[in-house]
Amino acid sequence: MAIFIHGPNVSVAWVQGLEALLELDGETVNFTVAIDAPTTELPAIRGEVDSFIDERRRTKTGIQRISTVANTIFPQSLYVERLGIDAETHLYEMERRSRPVTRRRNSRGNYFERMVAWPGADGQTFNQLDQAITRLRRLREAGHQRGNQFEVGLATPADEAIAMPVAVPGRDRQTIGFPCLSHVSLSLQKGVVHMSALYRNHEFLERAYGNYVGLGRLLRFVAHQSGWPVGELTCVSASVTLGRFSKRSLNDLLKACQSAAAA
Amino acid sequence: MPAASNHTAAPPARAELADTMLLALAEIQARPVAELVADAAANGGDVEIASPEAVAVIAALEDFYGYPLAHVEDLEPEQLTSLSSLSELVTRRWPQPASGGQGKA
Numbered sequence: 035m036a037i038f039i040h041g042p043n044v045s046v047a048w049v050q051g052l053e054a055l056l057e058l059d060g061e062t063v064n065f066t067v068a069i070d071a072p073t074t075e076l077p078a079i080r081g082e083v084d085s086f087i088d089e090r091r092r093t094k095t096g097i098q099r100i101s102t103v104a105n106t107i108f109p110q111s112l113y114v115e116r117l118g119i120d121a122e123t124h125l126y127e128m129e130r131r132s133r134p135v136t137r138r139r140n141s142r143g144n145y146f147e148r149m150v151a152w153p154g155a156d157g158q159t160f161n162q163l164d165q166a167i168t169r170l171r172r173l174r175e176a177g178h179q180r181g182n183q184f185e186v187g188l189a190t191p192a193d194e195a196i197a198m199p200v201a202v203p204g205r206d207r208q209t210i211g212f213p214c215l216s217h218v219s220l221s222l223q224k225g226v227v228h229m230s231a232l233y234r235n236h237e238f239l240e241r242a243y244g245n246y247v248g249l250g251r252l253l254r255f256v257a258h259q260s261g262w263p264v265g266e267l268t269c270v271s272a273s274v275t276l277g278r279f280s281k282r283s284l285n286d287l288l289k290a291c292q293s294a295a296a297a
Numbered sequence: 298m299p300a301a302s303n304h305t306a307a308p309p310a311r312a313e314l315a316d317t318m319l320l321a322l323a324e325i326q327a328r329p330v331a332e333l334v335a336d337a338a339a340n341g342g343d344v345e346i347a348s349p350e351a352v353a354v355i356a357a358l359e360d361f362y363g364y365p366l367a368h369v370e371d372l373e374p375e376q377l378t379s380l381s382s383l384s385e386l387v388t389r390r391w392p393q394p395a396s397g398g399q400g401k402a
Contacts, residue, residue, distance in 0.1 A: 102348065102374050111347035114327045128325055131360070132353045138369050 036064035043071045044246045045079035049291045052276075055238055056284060060276035065236070072229075072250030072267035078294035083243050086287050090279075096240075103244025106144040107215070108252040115258065122167065122259055126150050145215050145248075163256070166220055170227060170260035179225045215245070220256060227257040228265035236271035239279055245269070308391035309362070311384065318380050321357035325350050343381045351377035358387060366390045 037054050041047025047069045055062065084100060091097050104110070112128040114121050129136075129150060136144060143151075151159035217232045231249050236242055249267055257264045276284060309317070319337070322344065323330040337344050346354070355367045366387050376382060 099374055105349050109349035111349045112325065112353065117327055124327060128349075128353050132349070132356045135352045135356045135359070135367060135372070138367070139372050 035062050037062055037066065039065075039067045041067070041069055043074035043076060044069055044243070044250060045074075045076035045291075046295065048083070048243045048246060049079060049288065049295065051238065051242065052284065052288050052291070055274065055276050056281070056288060060281070061274060063273050065271040065274040066268065067242075067246070067271075068266055068268045069246060069250070070266050071264075072246065073254050073264060075247065076295060078297060079291045080243075082287065082290045082294050086283075087240075094278075098240065098244070100244040100247060103241055104248035104251065106140070106146065107245060107248025108146060108255060110251050113251075113255055119259070122164065125255075126161065126164070145213065146252075148213065149218070149252075167256055167260045170220070170222060170256065170262060173222055174261045178222075180223045214241070218249070218252070220253075222262065223265075225262065226265035227253065227260070227262045228268070229253040229256075230268045230270065233269065233271040233274075235273040235275075237277045238271075238274050239277050239284070242269075242271075242274075308388050314384055314387060315380070317358065317361060318354055318383060319344075321354045321361075322346065322350065322380065324357070325353045337380070343379045345379050346377070346383075348374040348377040351383060354380070354383055355386075358383075364392050 035058070037058070039047055039050045039054060041050050047067050051065070051067050055065075080100070087097060087099060091099070109125075109129065109132075112132075113125050117124055129146060133143075133147065133151075136147070149163045150161045152162050154160050214233050214235055214237075215231060216234050219230045221228045221230070229249060229252070231245075233245075236245075246267065246269060249269065253267055254264050308314075319330055319333050323333055326333070333344060352372065359366050367390060371386055371390065376386065
């Protein structure tokens with residue numbers, strides 16, 4: 035059953051999503067979360083979710099911190115914003131140099147790597163993020179206010195699109211695991227840059243909060259570097275599950291988050 | 298970063314390693330080394346870092362010294378919080394000389 039969640043920020047949207055999934059016995063399809071301000075969190079809710087995850091990291095393997103999940107999409111600390119336009123080159127270079135170490139944990143790369151070093155068929159890599167920023171910047175310089183006419187739903191990076199596929203046909207054959215994020219699209223409308231992201235499957239507790247944070251930071255990077263305001267983030271999960279947690283613990287977490295938000 | 302080290306089998310002295318890490322971090326953060334030195338002085342001799350910065354510093358050290366210096370299990374974010382934690386990691390993971398007494402050439 036398709037579900038649509040609309041929240042003002044990452045934290046509230048995630049809590050609304052948790053509540054909806056609990057009512058659906060922990061899983062559904064076509065789960066869509068729209069976040070008005072995807073760079074904003076409520077620290078009290080974030081603290082509750084961080085505590086929940088940290089507690090379970092002591093006994094369960096494979097659970098990652100929110101910050102770790104977010105960094106796989108956008109390594110915020112490597113983005114030195116005060117460098118202006120040079121911040122892009124700096125970020126890409128630092129990621130490239132870090133890659134041999136990053137790949138020890140993620141042998142098939144991470145999402146950010148797929149965006150800045152898409153593996154082409156000819157063995158060359160292609161920086162999709164650089165292309166998207168360059169195109170959005172050109173639209174601004176040309177005085178245009180919309181760029182979704184360039185949008186192509188299932189583009190290859192070389193197409194005239196502001197789209198960033200993540201999954202590589204023929205290479206990513208697993209039915210679970212990396213890459214769960216298949217595609218990122220950017221749209222410029224009325225002078226604001228919006229992002230939509232498509233997940234083929236989504237572990238809501240273990241990944242969704244960090245993914246929303248990472249995507250929000252990625253959107254901010256693209257918008258800031260191309261000179262446009264940040265718009266909304268919409269994340270579609272073709273399939274979503276609450277995963278291997280007891281319903282009681284999740285209900286407790288939901289109550290704690292709702293109390294934190296109300297305080 | 299300076300030119301690659303003419304390293305030996307022995308791990309670098311603590312001061313040398315600290316200098317090398319500060320140079321790497323200065324490049325990652327695009328800041329003057331002097332600012333980082335001042336930060337460290339104000340923070341008991343240490344500098345807190347985010348895990349992507351830590352990974353970038355490890356990559357720079359590996360490039361400089363020519364050794365892999367972090368295993369997969371070393372890359373948990375709880376272990377990558379400061380330059381002092383990286384210093385301990387490098388010292389712990391520095392390759393031991395082979396029984397013939399020769400390290401990596």
